[in-house]
Every structure is written in C-alpha cells, then in structure tokens.
Amino acid sequence: MNISIPITTIFAGALGVIYTGLALNVVKYRRGLQISIGDGSHNLIKEIAKKKDGDEVDVRKYNKLLGAVRAHANFIEYVPIQLILAALLELQGADKFSLKVLLGAFTFSRVIHISGITNRNFVGTTRVLGTVFTFITLFASSVACLYYGFNLLK
Numbered sequence: 001m002n003i004s005i006p007i008t009t010i011f012a013g014a015l016g017v018i019y020t021g022l023a024l025n026v027v028k029y030r031r032g033l034q035i036s037i038g039d040g041s042h043n044l045i046k047e048i049a050k051k052k053d054g055d056e057v058d059v060r061k062y063n064k065l066l067g068a069v070r071a072h073a074n075f076i077e078y079v080p081i082q083l084i085l086a087a088l089l090e091l092q093g094a095d096k097f098s099l100k101v102l103l104g105a106f107t108f109s110r111v112i113h114i115s116g117i118t119n120r121n122f123v124g125t126t127r128v129l130g131t132v133f134t135f136i137t138l139f140a141s142s143v144a145c146l147y148y149g150f151n152l153l154k
Contacts, residue, residue: 003091005090007086007096008083008086008087008103011083011086011103011104011107015079015107015110018075018107018110018111019075019076022068022071022075022114025068025072026065026068026069029068030065032065033061033062039062039066039069039070040061040065041066043062044057044059044062063120066122067117067122068118070117070122071113071114074117075110075113078110078134078138079110081138082103085138085141085144085145086102088148089102089144092145092149092152094148102137102140102141105133106133106137106138106141109129109130109132109133109134109136109137110130110134112127112130112133113126113129113130113131113134114130115130116128116130117130
C-alpha cells in the first residue's frame with residue numbers, strides 16, 4: 001500500500017527552507033555580537049552591571065538579534081502542528097485545492113509575520129496580520145480534522 005501526501009510534503013519543504021534561513025539569520029547576529037547562545041539579554045545584563053556612573057549602555061544593539069531569535073522560535077512553535085494537521089487531512093482525502101489554499105495561506109501568514117517581528121520595533125501590521133492568519137488556518141485545520149475524525153467513527 002502506497003501512502004502519499006505530496007501537498008504536505010511540498011509545503012513542508014518550503015517551510016523547511018524558510019526555517020533554515022531564519023536559523024542562519026540568528027547565527028549571523030550572534031556572531032556579529034560574539035554571543036554563543038540566547039538573545040543577548042545575558043550580555044546586556046553584564047554590560048549594565050559593569051557600567052560606570054554616567055556611562056550609557058546601548059540596548060538597541062541587541063534588537064536585531066532578539067527579533068531574529070523570536071522570529072525563528074515563533075516559526076517553529078506553529079509550523080509543526082500545522083504540518084501534522086495538514087498531513088492528517090491529506091491522508092483522510094481532504095480536497096486537494098482546499099488543502100493547497102490552507103497551506104498557502106499558512107505559509108504566507110508565517111512569512112508576513114517574520115517581516116513584522118524583525119522590524120525595528122517588533123510591531124506592525126504584518127506581524128498582526130501574520131498572527132491572525134496563522135490562527136485562522138490552524139483553527140480551520142483543527143476543525144477539519146475533527147470533522148474527518150468523527151466521520152470515520154460512523
């Protein structure tokens with residue numbers, strides 16, 4: 001018996017490429033700041049502790065690293081569950097076009113979320129829209145899985 005989930009497989013590959021880019025972005029900023037682990041907060045605390053009266057600590061130099069770390073972490077917090085739900089839907093024979101639209105919308109939501117979370121102030125319309133569309137697609141996938149699951153019990 002050949003079990004095949006080509007739609008989920010293609011989107012998993014695309015999301016994996018994006019994830020790799022996010023990971024490399026974290027490495028780039030960590031290397032630039034000579035930080036081996038974390039988002040720079042430990043280094044910032046050490047700088048503040050060592051500062052002399054009247055000296056200023058530039059907290060902004062860690063912003064890009066923090067944004068990169070959170071974009072990377074946030075991506076991996078949502079992608080696995082969406083891919084699991086999509087694979088289950090595809091295995092249950094969900095409509096191929098609907099699944100492509102669902103995964104396309106999810107992928108788009110993750111990409112625009114990245115642009116919002118990595119901007120200067122970590123806020124913006126794209127971050128909000130990315131979050132909203134991520135939740136919509138996750139909810140739709142979850143409801144569809146419940147539908148297919150309960151129909152199998154009949």
